[in-house]
Structure formats: C-alpha cells, structure tokens
Amino acid sequence: MNITRSAAAIGAAVALAGATAAIAGCGSSTPSSGASGVPAKLIVWRMGSPVASQETWMKGVVSQFHKKFPQFKNTKVVVDWIPWGNRTQDWTNALTSGKGGPDITELGNTDTPGWASQGALANVTSDVRAWSDGSQLIPGNLANDTLNGVTYAVPWFGGVRGIWYNKDQFAKAGITAAPTTWAELVSDAKALMKAYPGTYGLGAPSDYTNAIVSFIWGAGGQVAVQQGGKWVAQLNTPASEAGIKFYADLLLKYHVSPSKYIGETELGTVGATSGGSDEDFALGKLDMYIDGPWAESSLEAVSKKNMAQWASFPIPSEHGPNPAPAFAGGSDLGIWAKSPYKTADWDLITVMDSPSNATTFANSQGFFPEFTSKLSSGVYTSSPILSGFAKAAGYTQISPLNSKNWATADATDNIIPDMMKALMQGANFTATVNKANTELQNVLNTGSET
Amino acid sequence: MADTISGHAVAQAGRALGPGRAGRKSPLTWTGEFVRRHRLAPYLLLTPALAGIALVLLWPLLQVALYSFQNYGLGQVTGVLPTQWVGLSNFTATFKDPEFWLSLRNTVLFAVVAVPATLIVGTVVGLLLNRLGRKMAFFVSTSAILAWATPPVAGSVLFYWLFNPDGGLVDWTLSKMPHWLVGSTNWAGYNWTTNGALQAYTVIAVLVVWQSFPFIGVAVLAGLKTIPAELYEAARVDGASPWRVFWRITFPLMKPIFLVLFLLSVIWDFNMFTQAYLITGELGNQNEYNLPLYIYDKAFTFPPSYGLGGALALIFAVILLVVTAGYVRTSVRQGALT
Numbered sequence: 182m183n184i185t186r187s188a189a190a191i192g193a194a195v196a197l198a199g200a201t202a203a204i205a206g207c208g209s210s211t212p213s214s215g216a217s218g219v220p221a222k223l224i225v226w227r228m229g230s231p232v233a234s235q236e237t238w239m240k241g242v243v244s245q246f247h248k249k250f251p252q253f254k255n256t257k258v259v260v261d262w263i264p265w266g267n268r269t270q271d272w273t274n275a276l277t278s279g280k281g282g283p284d285i286t287e288l289g290n291t292d293t294p295g296w297a298s299q300g301a302l303a304n305v306t307s308d309v310r311a312w313s314d315g316s317q318l319i320p321g322n323l324a325n326d327t328l329n330g331v332t333y334a335v336p337w338f339g340g341v342r343g344i345w346y347n348k349d350q351f352a353k354a355g356i357t358a359a360p361t362t363w364a365e366l367v368s369d370a371k372a373l374m375k376a377y378p379g380t381y382g383l384g385a386p387s388d389y390t391n392a393i394v395s396f397i398w399g400a401g402g403q404v405a406v407q408q409g410g411k412w413v414a415q416l417n418t419p420a421s422e423a424g425i426k427f428y429a430d431l432l433l434k435y436h437v438s439p440s441k442y443i444g445e446t447e448l449g450t451v452g453a454t455s456g457g458s459d460e461d462f463a464l465g466k467l468d469m470y471i472d473g474p475w476a477e478s479s480l481e482a483v484s485k486k487n488m489a490q491w492a493s494f495p496i497p498s499e500h501g502p503n504p505a506p507a508f509a510g511g512s513d514l515g516i517w518a519k520s521p522y523k524t525a526d527w528d529l530i531t532v533m534d535s536p537s538n539a540t541t542f543a544n545s546q547g548f549f550p551e552f553t554s555k556l557s558s559g560v561y562t563s564s565p566i567l568s569g570f571a572k573a574a575g576y577t578q579i580s581p582l583n584s585k586n587w588a589t590a591d592a593t594d595n596i597i598p599d600m601m602k603a604l605m606q607g608a609n610f611t612a613t614v615n616k617a618n619t620e621l622q623n624v625l626n627t628g629s630e631t
Numbered sequence: 632m633a634d635t636i637s638g639h640a641v642a643q644a645g646r647a648l649g650p651g652r653a654g655r656k657s658p659l660t661w662t663g664e665f666v667r668r669h670r671l672a673p674y675l676l677l678t679p680a681l682a683g684i685a686l687v688l689l690w691p692l693l694q695v696a697l698y699s700f701q702n703y704g705l706g707q708v709t710g711v712l713p714t715q716w717v718g719l720s721n722f723t724a725t726f727k728d729p730e731f732w733l734s735l736r737n738t739v740l741f742a743v744v745a746v747p748a749t750l751i752v753g754t755v756v757g758l759l760l761n762r763l764g765r766k767m768a769f770f771v772s773t774s775a776i777l778a779w780a781t782p783p784v785a786g787s788v789l790f791y792w793l794f795n796p797d798g799g800l801v802d803w804t805l806s807k808m809p810h811w812l813v814g815s816t817n818w819a820g821y822n823w824t825t826n827g828a829l830q831a832y833t834v835i836a837v838l839v840v841w842q843s844f845p846f847i848g849v850a851v852l853a854g855l856k857t858i859p860a861e862l863y864e865a866a867r868v869d870g871a872s873p874w875r876v877f878w879r880i881t882f883p884l885m886k887p888i889f890l891v892l893f894l895l896s897v898i899w900d901f902n903m904f905t906q907a908y909l910i911t912g913e914l915g916n917q918n919e920y921n922l923p924l925y926i927y928d929k930a931f932t933f934p935p936s937y938g939l940g941g942a943l944a945l946i947f948a949v950i951l952l953v954v955t956a957g958y959v960r961t962s963v964r965q966g967a968l969t
Contacts, residue, residue: 269933277708299704299934300711388915440817441796444825444916451915456797518709593932594730595917602916606827628934629724 220522222257223529226271226283228512231262232478234545238538246532253525266452268292269592275517276301284520285530288334288513290579293326295588296515297333303516306332308527314536317552325583326513336551337534338543339511341573342392345462345470345480347490348565350377359494359569361501363399363427370437373468382437383469384458385428387605388446388598390591391508391582392471392496397424398578399498399505404597405581405625412581412625416600416618417611423499425614429604443605447472459483471496473510474547474570493569495576509577511548549574581625590624597621699941705934721942730917734925735950741832741921742900748840749896750889753847758877760848761855772849779845787909790838794823824910828919831911838906843899847892854888855881890962894955901951922947 227235239260247254261283263271268289275282276299288296296302309315309323309332322336346359351369354376360366370382394404402421405414415421431438442458444450447470449457462470463483470476474493481488495504514534516526532538540550547567561571581587590596600617604610623629666672699721706712725731756775760768781789794801797820805818823830858881866876882889904923911919914928926947930940 273705273931273933273935276705295934298711299706300709301705388912439820440826441820441822443822444912444919445822446915450791450825450912452909452913453791456795460797588933593928593934595915598915599917602918 218522218525219252220256220284220525222259223284223522223525224282225258225260225529226263226268226286227260228263228265228268228287228289230264231260232546235542236260238542238545242529242533242538245538246529249532250525250528253528256525258529265289272296272301275519279519282517282519284517284522284526285533286515286517287337288515290322290325290336290339290509290511290513291582291587293334293513293515294328294583294585297326297328297331298585301518302333303518303520303523303526304331304333305335305516305527306330309335312531314531314534314552317536319551319553321579322509322511322551325579326515328585334513334515335530335534337512337514337539338548339509339551339574340473340475340548341507341509341570341577342395342471342473343493343495343507343569343573344383345472345476345491345493345566346468347465347487348492349487349490350468353377361497361504363497363499365501366497367431367435367437370431370435370469374437377465377468380465381439381461381467382435383431384442384447384461384467384471385431385438386442386445386447386458387602388444388451388595389471389601390597391510392447393425393428393597393601394508394578394582395496395505396428397421399496400424400427401499405584405621407581412584412622414618414622414625416597416621417614422610422614425601425604426610427499429601432605433607440605444602463487474567477547477566492565493567495569495573504573504576506576506578507573508582509579511551584625586625586628589628590621594620594624596624695941695944697941698938699945701938702936703938703941704936717938721939722946724939725942725946730920731925733918734920734922737828737832737919738901738921738923741836741903742897744832745836745839745900746893746896748836749843749900750847750892752840753844753892754851754889756844756848757851757855758881760852772845775845775848778841779843781842783842783905784909786838786842787906790834790906791824791910794834796820796822825912825916825919831907831916831919835903835906835910838910839900839903843896847896850888850892851885854885858884886962890958894958897954898951901947901954922950 239258243258246258247256272282272286288302293302306327315323315335318336319339322339323332326332326334326336350373351357351359354369354372356369356372360369366383374380374382397404397416397420400420400423402418402424403415404421405412405416407413416425432440432443445457447458449455449460458467458470459472459476459480460483461467463480465484465487477491480491496507498505514530516523516530520526533542534551536550536552536555539552540555542548543550547570549561549571561567582591591598596617600613603613666675700716700718701707702712702715702717704712707714756771760772763771778786793799796802801823802818802821805813805816805821808818823834825831862880862884863876866880871879902923903921904927907919907921907924908914908927911924914920914924914932917928920928922943926940926943929936929943
C-alpha cells in the first residue's frame with residue numbers, strides 16, 4: 182500500500198512538474214513592466230571556454246559599466262561560458278522552459294537570424310538607432326542582424342577564414358609568393374608534398390561548408406540568390422560547379438588531401454576531441470590548412486614546435502589576382518527576449534561593444550573589430566598570421582549563410598557537406614549537385630527538403 | 632488463485648474496519664462483497680500503478696500524437712509563431728524524404744546482421760558456460776559481464792579509438808599485415824567511422840554484439856539449468872551428436888526463451904542510438920543515420936520541429952510493432968509463449 186501510494190504520489194508530482202513546465206513554456210515573451218528596473222545581477226552567456234585574457238577584459242568592462250551607469254553600480258555581472266557545441270541545446274532549454282536563460286547572449290552571426298525568428302531575442306532597433314557608436318558599425322554586418330526591418334543584435338567581432346602555412350616549408354619547397362590562383366595553389370601543394378614526403382599539401386574536409394563556399398564564390402558562382410522574394414539555389418551553375426569540383430578534386434584528382442578527411446570537419450570527426458586537419462597541421466603532417474586566425478590557440482595547444490613559422494594567405498580565387506570572397510564569420514551580442522532588465526542589458530552591451538573595448542577584445546584573440554574606422558588601421562598588416570586574414574577580410578560575403586532557414590539547410594539537413602562527401606566518394610557529379618541544389622532551394626524557401 | 636485470495640483479503644479488511652455488528656450491512660462490507668463477487672480486487676490494486684503510468688507515459692504519448700498533426704516547434708513554444716493543425720503533412724514529408732528511407736534501410740540491415748550475430752554468439756557462450764568447470768565458468772562469465780557492464784558511451788569511445796585513422800590499433804595492425812592477406816588498401820589512416828555506412832556499421836555491429844552477447848549468454852545459461860539432465864543422459868545413451876542434441880532437446884525446450892531474447896534484441900538494435908551517435912560523428916554524416924539518429928536530427932537539431940519529431944516517433948513505433956508483432960503472432964499460434 183505504501184509503495185502504490187508513493188508511486189501515485191510520484192506520478193502526480195511528475196505530471197504536475199510537467200504541467201507547470203508546459204505552462205511556463207507557454208508564457209508570454211513580452212517584457213514585464215520592470216524592464217528598466219535595477220537588477221541584482223546580469224547573466225552574460227559567452228561562447229567557448231574561459232581564457233584568462235578575456236576574463237581580465239570583462240572585469241575592465243564591468244568597472245566601466247558601473248562608472249558610466251551609476252544606477253547599476255551594485256549590479257553583479259556574471260559570465261557563463263557555453264561551449265560552442267552546446268549553445269543550441271542550452272538556448273533551446275532556456276527558451277522552452279522559460280527559465281535559466283541569460284540576459285545577454287553572444288551568438289555566432291549565422292545563428293542570429295534563425296534564433297531571432299524563433300522569438301529568442303529582444304527587439305533592439307530603437308536602441309541601436311539612438312546609439313552614437315552604432316553608426317560606425319560595418320553596415321553589412323548590422324544588416325545581418327536585421328529581420329524584416331527589426332534589429333535583434335549588434336555585431337561584436339568578426340573573422341574570416343584563410344589558409345595557414347609554414348614560412349620555412351614554403352622556402353624549402355621553393356615557393357616565393359603565396360598562391361593567388363587555383364592552379365598555383367595545387368602546384369604549391371604538390372611542391373610541398375615533394376619537399377616533405379609523407380605529408381599532405383592542403384586539407385579538404387568534406388564537412389566544411391564555410392570554406393567550401395569560398396571556392397564556389399571564388400569561381401564567380403553563388404550558393405543561392407534571392408529573386409522576387411524567393412530563394413533560387415545556384416549550386417549547379419557552371420561557375421558554382423567549377424568551385425565544387427575543384428574542392429572535391431583536391432582529393433580525387435590532385436591527391437593533395439587525404440581520404441580520411443571525408444566526413445570530417447576541419448577539426449576532425451564531430452564530437453571527437455582530437456584527430457583532424459587542425460591537429461595534422463600543428464603536428465606538421467599537413468602543409469596547408471584552411472581556418473581562421475582564431476585557430477591559433479588551439480593549434481598551439483597541439484604543438485608549439487612550428488608556431489614561429491606560421492603565417493596565412495587568403496583563399497585564392499580561380500584565376501586571381503584578388504582573393505576568393507571569404508565567409509564573413511563572427512559573433513553578435515543580443516538581449517534575451519525573456520530578460521526582465523532590458524535597459525540594463527542594453528547599457529552593458531554598449532560598453533562591451535564600444536569601439537575601443539570591442540577592438541581590444543578582438544585583437545586579443547585574433548579577430549577583427551566590427552567598426553570601419555578601426556579596421557583600416559595598420560596594426561593588422563604587420564603580423565604574419567593576421568596579415569593574410571586582414572587581406573581576406575577585405576573580400577567577404579555572408580548571404581545566403583545568414584538566411585532564416587540556413588540552420589536547417591546546413592545543420593539539420595547537411596546539404597553541402599552531404600553533397601561534398603558523396604562527390605569525394607565518387608558519386609556522379611551532375612546528379613549529386615542537382616539533388617543538393619533542389620534540396621537547398623526547397624529548404625531556403627520552405628524550411629523543408631521536400 | 633491469486634485474485635480469490637486478494638478478494639478475500641479485501642473483504643476481510645472491510646469487515647475489520649467496519650462497525651462489525653451482526654445483521655447490519657455497513658457500506659464498507661457491502662463494497663467488500665461487491666468487489667469479491669465481481670473479482671475486482673486485482674484491478675483495484677492495479678489502479679494506482681496504472682494511474683501513475685497514465686500520467687507519466689500515456690499523457691506524453693497522447694501529447695506526441697497531437698504534436699504530430701501540428702507544426703509545433705520552438706517558435707510555437709515561445710509564442711512568436713502560431714500553432715497550426717497541418718493534417719498529415721508531417722507524415723507525407725517524411726515518406727517523401729529519401730533520407731528517411733536511407734535511415735530505415737540502415738536500421739533494418741544493421742538489425743539483420745546484429746540480431747542473429749548477437750543471438751548466435753550469446754547462445755554459444757551460454758552452452759559453453761554450462762559445460763565449463765567452476766573456475767573457468769567464473770572467468771568467462773566475469774569477462775563477459777564486464778563487456779555488458781561497460782556503459783555504451785565508454786564502449787563507443789573505446790571503439791572509436793580502436794578504429795581511429797590516426798594511430799588506432801586496428802588501422803595500425805592492418806597496415807603491418809601483408810597485402811595478400813588484407814588487400815592493398817592504404818590501411819594506415821583508413822577512415823572507418825565517417826567514410827560510409829558500411830564501414831561505420833561494421834564497427835558498430837562489432838561493438839553492439841560485444842556489448843549485448845553476455846546478456847543472451849546468461850539468459851541461455853539460466854534456461855539450460857531448467858532442462859532435466861535425464862533428457863541429455865538419454866540422448867547420450869542413444870549416441871546423439873551435440874548438434875542433434877541442441878536442435879532436438881535444447882532448442883525446442885528453450886523456444887520461449889529464445890523468442891523473448893530475439894524480440895528484445897530486435898527492439899534494442901532498432902533503438903540503438905548512443906553507439907551510432909558517437910561513432911558516426913554526432914549527426915555529422917547523414918548517409919550513416921539510422922532511424923533514431925534521423926528522428927533526433929529532425930526533432931531536435933535547430934530549429935527543432937517537435938511536430939515532425941512526433942510524427943516520426945509514431946511511424947517508428949508502428950514499424951517496431953509490425954516487425955515484432957508478426958513473429959509474436961506465429962509463435963503464440965505454435966504455442967511457444969503459453
């Protein structure tokens with residue numbers, strides 16, 4: 182009797198908990214009247230793992246915040262570090278339960294449109310308009326955070342991918358200048374493999390959309406374009422096909438990339454903690470490696486043996502001389518829709534993202550600030566690692582990677598990674614690209630492949 | 632038997648609690664008699680448990696069924712998008728998706744290989760354990776139980792490293808072997824896990840068989856202990872071969888056990904998620920999805936679609952029912968389950 186009674190009690194309790202969670206989940210997302218109240222603490226979600234230099238930087242930001250906004254001088258700012266791989270789950274949990282969410286969150290710039298459309302972010306249009314530093318933001322990047330005329334976040338820092346190499350290896354292989362065409366890229370990769378037997382020339386993982394798009398754009402192609410309010414996928418235009426074919430041929434025809442990268446991201450198998458093209462480059466088993474300047478700290482963590490020789494150049498376009506457009510990556514800052522303290526949230530954002538704070542922050546970790554005035558300064562051209570990326574930063578594109586349904590196309594349906602993987606495994610080129618093209622167009626327009 | 636006893640007990644309890652005066656039927660006594668006459672006691676005793684199950688299992692199940700006819704997703708949870716009834720479109724979208732059929736194929740082919748392999752290895756080990764001496768039986772069963780007790784995550788990580796292209800033991804061993812034995816593939820750096828469904832499921836099948844045969848072995852051993860030794864003695868006197876003894880005595884007598892083990896294995900292998908998720912790179916390779924991975928991807932990858940996920944869960948449940956129901960039905964007819 183005791184057992185059944187407690188079982189029924191547990192059942193009732195579980196059901197009650199479920200019901201309350203469901204009710205909480207259905208709660209309104211509009212801010213309460215306390216939007217301008219003084220919070221005891223503000224929770225900021227940062228992506229990645231804590232780094233000492235960034236924590237010092239944040240301390241400085243908080244003391245500026247307390248000085249500049251004395252009404253919040255007793256407000257504690259708590260930074261929670263969310264590993265990049267967990268962000269979707271953590272945002273979803275916070276949204277569906279209505280509890281445990283942040284007040285301010287960092288977002289990858291491709292995340293912002295999707296999450297804004299799901300009601301996760303607060304409308305900051307009027308705040309941005311009234312913000313004096315806001316006018317200096319790179320306009321294209323602010324547009325990325327704007328959906329149907331409503332702004333949901335502000336750009337914080339940016340980054341582009343380029344190609345990492347070793348200066349001493351280039352010298353030994355007789356390469357005097359960084360390649361600026363695909364033909365040079367392949368011949369240099371082969372020269373490096375000849376000079377360093379047992380290594381591979383240039384890593385081409387198949388699950389690497391953000392690099393593959395540079396080759397599509399570098400041949401003059403497009404992933405998809407908007408025509409009359411609808412997305413038209415363009416993967417099977419001759420120019421796009423040339424880019425896709427070249428990337429697959431790095432493995433299939435030129436043999437400068439190993440077959441073990443099939444199905445892998447640039448960091449190896451998803452979820453694995455080691456064994457990818459990043460590690461191979463740091464260990465000297467891969468001669469050229471595609472990634473952004475942010476990779477430096479993780480490459481160093483693998484091996485510091487070659488780090489004095491590391492340098493970068495932009496991803497070449499098919500025929501040169503200008504680089505291929507690079508995907509304009511980066512992070513934004515947004516206000517969580519359920520945060521009750523939106524005034525304080527916005528005030529803290531203006532300090533975190535002031536031109537000087539944002540620049541110090543970006544520089545400390547190999548990114549670029551999002552302010553036009555700061556980007557044109559000479560500090561970036563003098564560093565061997567940053568100079569290549571700084572050059573690439575002058576040629577960027579983001580569409581359609583910022584479209585509302587891109588997360589479905591790339592993360593749920595893996596359209597470009599699946600296509601590249603099939604091609605690298607020897608599937609029929611035309612049929613595979615056409616299939617991906619149809620799926621992409623469907624997803625971009627309707628959110629569903631079929 | 633059981634119900635008469637408990638009915639009696641309830642009636643007696645009613646009498647003990649009631650006013651207990653002769654000649655007058657208290658409501659409690661009346662209830663006790665009603666319960667006894669209609670043999671309701673077992674159902675009454677089951678009610679609290681059933682209510683609990685209904686709350687924690689049936690209610691969510693109903694909820695899933697409702698979602699499967701809606702466009703329910705994150706925007707509907709937050710309230711920025713309206714929840715709409717979409718009829719059967721979650722189901723038709725699924726049946727039109729080639730990746731659904733690919734996942735179904737991977738799931739079925741995996742079960743076709745892994746279920747018999749698990750049952751055969753497990754049965755052989757069970758038969759072996761039955762004949763081994765005490766010390767050896769202890770050693771073998773301990774080793775097997777350790778494989779069984781290894782958490783699926785730990786087992787998957789272990790196999791991921793064994794088959795890793797960067798210095799994994801399997802690739803290293805194969806690369807040291809002569810070409811005439813293992814073919815001329817470049818084994819050092821061979822990618823087992825993300826380069827195709829066949830390679831990945833080869834690894835997963837070995838892993839799953841390794842982790843699930845001990846249960847079969849132990850269950851078969853327990854079954855063997857119930858078979859009277861006289862039957863085997865008689866067979867030995869008649870000079871029957873071990874093969875014949877197994878098919879004529881062991882198998883027919885243990886058919887109900889084998890049936891249960893078969894059904895459990897089918898259900899487990901259809902539901903296999905952890906190993907596939909970890910070995911194939913956490914949803915990174917769509918051509919290596921099985922149905923559980925496909926459902927997880929559609930339901931929970933951003934932007935989540937709980938409606939589509941609900942439809943998939945129902946489809947998956949029906950598939951499992953179909954796969955197992957046919958076998959159960961024929962077996963019940965043969966009398967194996969009675």
